[in-house]
Amino acid sequence: MLLIVSAITFFMINLAPGGPSALMRFDVTPEQREALTRRFGLDQPVPVRYLQWLAGALHGDLGTSLTTQQPVLDRIGERLPNTLLLSGLALTLSIVVGIPMGIASALRRGKPTDYTLSTLSLLGLSIPAFWFGIMLILTFSVTLQWLPSSGVATTGADFSLKDRLQHLIMPTIVLSTAALPTVVRFTRSAMLEVLGQDYIRTATAKGLSRTVVTYGHALRNALVPVISVIGALVPRLVGGAVVTEAVFGWPGMGRLAVEAANGRDYPLVVGITVVIAAIVILTSLLVDLAYTWIDPRIRLA
Amino acid sequence: MTPRARHGAWYRLVRQPLPCASLVLLVALHLAVVLGPRVWTISPQATDPINALLDPSPEHPLGTDELGRDELARMLQGGQVSLVVGFCAMLTSIVLGLLVGALAGFYGGVASAILMRVTDAMLAIPGLFLILAAVTVFGANPVTIILIIGATSWMAVARVIFGETLRWKATEFVQAAQALGASGPYVLARHILPQTTASVVVSATLGVGIAILTESALSYLGLGIQPPTASWGNMLQNAQQYMFTAPALAVYPGVVVTVVVLAYNFLGDGLRDALDPRL
Numbered sequence: 001m002l003l004i005v006s007a008i009t010f011f012m013i014n015l016a017p018g019g020p021s022a023l024m025r026f027d028v029t030p031e032q033r034e035a036l037t038r039r040f041g042l043d044q045p046v047p048v049r050y051l052q053w054l055a056g057a058l059h060g061d062l063g064t065s066l067t068t069q070q071p072v073l074d075r076i077g078e079r080l081p082n083t084l085l086l087s088g089l090a091l092t093l094s095i096v097v098g099i100p101m102g103i104a105s106a107l108r109r110g111k112p113t114d115y116t117l118s119t120l121s122l123l124g125l126s127i128p129a130f131w132f133g134i135m136l137i138l139t140f141s142v143t144l145q146w147l148p149s150s151g152v153a154t155t156g157a158d159f160s161l162k163d164r165l166q167h168l169i170m171p172t173i174v175l176s177t178a179a180l181p182t183v184v185r186f187t188r189s190a191m192l193e194v195l196g197q198d199y200i201r202t203a204t205a206k207g208l209s210r211t212v213v214t215y216g217h218a219l220r221n222a223l224v225p226v227i228s229v230i231g232a233l234v235p236r237l238v239g240g241a242v243v244t245e246a247v248f249g250w251p252g253m254g255r256l257a258v259e260a261a262n263g264r265d266y267p268l269v270v271g272i273t274v275v276i277a278a279i280v281i282l283t284s285l286l287v288d289l290a291y292t293w294i295d296p297r298i299r300l301a
Numbered sequence: 302m303t304p305r306a307r308h309g310a311w312y313r314l315v316r317q318p319l320p321c322a323s324l325v326l327l328v329a330l331h332l333a334v335v336l337g338p339r340v341w342t343i344s345p346q347a348t349d350p351i352n353a354l355l356d357p358s359p360e361h362p363l364g365t366d367e368l369g370r371d372e373l374a375r376m377l378q379g380g381q382v383s384l385v386v387g388f389c390a391m392l393t394s395i396v397l398g399l400l401v402g403a404l405a406g407f408y409g410g411v412a413s414a415i416l417m418r419v420t421d422a423m424l425a426i427p428g429l430f431l432i433l434a435a436v437t438v439f440g441a442n443p444v445t446i447i448l449i450i451g452a453t454s455w456m457a458v459a460r461v462i463f464g465e466t467l468r469w470k471a472t473e474f475v476q477a478a479q480a481l482g483a484s485g486p487y488v489l490a491r492h493i494l495p496q497t498t499a500s501v502v503v504s505a506t507l508g509v510g511i512a513i514l515t516e517s518a519l520s521y522l523g524l525g526i527q528p529p530t531a532s533w534g535n536m537l538q539n540a541q542q543y544m545f546t547a548p549a550l551a552v553y554p555g556v557v558v559t560v561v562v563l564a565y566n567f568l569g570d571g572l573r574d575a576l577d578p579r580l
Contacts (some may be wrong), residue, residue, distance in 0.1 A: 122570075126563035128534075129513055130521045131555030134541055138548055240428030243518050247541075257430055258522055259438040269434045273426060280425045 005081045072271035075256065080275070082152060083252035086244070087237045089168065090175035096229065098180045099223075102187020107214065109192065118188070121181035129240055133174040133247035140170065140220030148247030171248045179233040186229045190222040197221075224294060231287030302439020313575035319572020321395050330561060334380035345374040346529050357549075364549060376553060379531035383558070384448055385511035386526070394512070395505050398458025399494070405459070406466025409491050414421055417463065420456045428453055429518065436524045450515050458504050462497055469493045501575035503569055510565030523564035533558050 036048030105117040139151035148167050193199065195218055203213045249255075254274060260268040315321050338345075357364045364372050401420065405413040423431065435449040469475055470493065478488050519525030520534025528535055533554040540551035 122566055123559070123563060127559045128509065128517050128521075128537075128555060128562075128567050131537055131551075133545070134537065134551050135555065138544055138551065142544060142548070166326040192447060217450075235425065235427040237427075239429040242427075242433070243522070246522055252431070257433045258524065261433040261570065263522055264437055266437070269437050273430055273434050276430050277422075277426050280427065284425070 004020070005024045072267050075268060076253070076271055076275055079251060079253050079256045082250060083238070083241050083245070083254065086168070086171055086175060087234075087241055088250060089172045090237055090240075091179060091230070091233070093172060093176045094183050094233070096181035097176075098183030099187050099226065102184045102226075103191055103214075103219065105184065105188040105194065106191035114188075114229065117184060121184040124181035127177065129174055129177055130243045130247045132177060133170065133244060136170045136174065152251065171244050171250055174247065175237060175240050175244045178236045182229060182233060182236075183226070187222065187226050190225045191218060194218045194222045224291070227287060227290055227294065231284045234283045238276055238280065310575045314571055317571045317574065319567045320575075323567040327561070327564050329570065330380070330557075330564075331384065333375055334384060337377040338374070338381075341373055341377060343371040343374045345370060345378040345531055362487070364547070372550065372553065375531040375536060375555065376533075379533045379536055379554060380557065381539070382526055382530060382532040383513055383516055384561075386443060386450070386516045386532070388395070388508050389447040390450035390454070390512035390516065391505055391508040393448060394455040394508055395453065395458055397455035398464055398504075399497075399501065400425065401455065402462025403466050403489060403494060403497075404458040406463040407470060407485065407493065414457075417494060420459050423453070424456045428515070432515070432519060433522075436519070439526050441519075441527055443526060443530075446516065446519065450512050450519075454508070454511065454515070458501075458508070461500050461504060465500060468494055469496045473553065475529045499573075502576060503573045506565055506569035506572055510562040510569070513565075517554075537550055 013024060101117055101121075105114045108114050137149045140147045147170055149170075151166055152164065200218055203217050204210075208216075238253075241252060242257060244250065245252045245254035247260060253276065257269070257272050259265075260272060314324075401416050405416040431453045432449055435453065436445075439445045439449065466489075475488060475492050476550055478492055483491075516525055516532065517534030517537070520532045521538045523535070523538060526532035528539075536554045537551060540547070540554070544551055
């Protein structure tokens with residue numbers, strides 16, 4: 001999988017018109033251009049360069065950034081923890097809030113609660129995340145002045161947990177709109193499906209209380225498909241991080257990707273894409289494992 | 302689908318209040334964006350620095366932006382750009398998804414395995430990262446933006462069509478057509494693809510909304526539609542800088558994007574219910 005991803009990105013970037021050599025500025029002489037081309041190994045054919053890159057990547061060397069001359073891996077390493085923290089929190093929030101909302105919606109099907117929650121989740125799917133972020137800043141930073149509008153921490157101040165948390169609140173909420181509505185919608189439909197099954201009617205018929213039936217019998221079975229959708233949400237969250245980080249000036253992978261795109265920093269773009277894909281593939285593997293653990297009927301293929 | 306069934310689907314659609322209202326709203330908005338600039342003839346590009354960041358007035362019903370450009374004219378132009386990009390990107394993604402899904406599903410074999418592997422690989426890369434990588438290479442102008450958004454969003458459609466093609470390929474009437482000597486492309490075009498109409502229409506409707514969201518996010522990041530051409534996304538990028546002095550500029554484009562995307566989502570859900578009564 002990773003091989004395909006890296007090959008797609010690498011070849012796309014290197015075969016395109018105005019490929020990496022176009023990055024050279026206008027003021028360099030032909031000789032300098034020649035020297036730079038050789039230094040970056042750009043005089044080799046693309047497949048050869050891919051194999052060289054691949055050999056390096058297997059040893060943990062993703063090449064050198066063209067804009068800052070630092071190793072790509074270092075630049076990614078600086079930013080990755082921030083993005084993981086933000087996405088992890090947003091995913092946790094989506095699960096912790098989304099599953100109960102989905103259950104509530106399913107249990108009150110067709111009632112006002114259900115309509116409100118369903119409309120809200122559709123709204124969450126439709127609102128541009130960056131605009132939602134801007135509106136939050138407008139409300140809580142500009143008007144009410146409760147929360148800081150950007151960054152990971154107040155510059156110049158000593159480390160304080162409270163300060164860090166305040167900086168995390170709005171980005172986490174904004175990023176979770178990439179996942180929360182889907183969790184709610186999915187939990188709702190999974191619950192409704194399970195609640196319609198015969199064994200639920202049997203459980204109710206033999207006199208078990210509604211609570212026992214809902215949480216003991218229905219929820220456990222409904223959670224199986226919900227876990228699979230959570231795996232599919234990880235790419236969405238990481239993608240959503242690009243926009244969220246831009247709105248809140250959050251120094252993470254998303255902003256790095258935007259900077260790399262603006263600076264036409266090809267090795268960095270390839271490195272970011274591969275690292276992100278690796279993370280996504282790793283989490284989907286973990287989700288598969290969790291899946292077999294929860295539902296022993298499923299065997300790993 | 303017989304004319305009668307189509308009539309039935311239309312009937313089921315207009316009986317649902319929200320999708321129906323969404324349809325009316327979308328038609329009205331598209332008309333406004335197309336006809337608006339003929340009625341409201343102020344140029345969206347004409348700058349007037351003395352009258353920058355004005356509050357709404359009869360001359361400028363939505364006020365002016367940081368360069369004194371008329372906000373209403375820019376909203377209309379931005380709407381044209383955003384809606385056209387959204388629609389064309391959706392078309393690109395549907396065509397690609399149909400091609401990949403139908404060919405992989407119908408012919409099977411090694412080619413199919415490769416196509417679906419590529420689909421999975423592309424699904425594993427978070428959309429915006431893929432789009433940023435593509436923009437780095439191909440640059441940002443309306444045509445490349447359309448193609449890039451289309452080329453990075455066909456995977457879901459391909460999977461749906463792949464599944465449906467497999468399902469219909471196994472049905473008796475398709476096997477009968479093949480037994481009678483119909484060629485592969487003919488069976489695919491005449492017997493299998495028409496069965497997928499409902500899925501395609503629903504995916505297309507939801508796809509426009511998603512493409513508009515993607516375009517606005519990309520333009521907001523400064524990697525989409527480039528100024529001075531207005532799009533709802535890049536208008537928000539500018540507005541964020543003037544949030545303290547002119548908060549209203551940050552409100553209009555966002556509200557319109559949200560309403561349009563919400564309407565497409567309601568319409569898509571409504572169409573799914575109307576076209577596929579089994580669900």
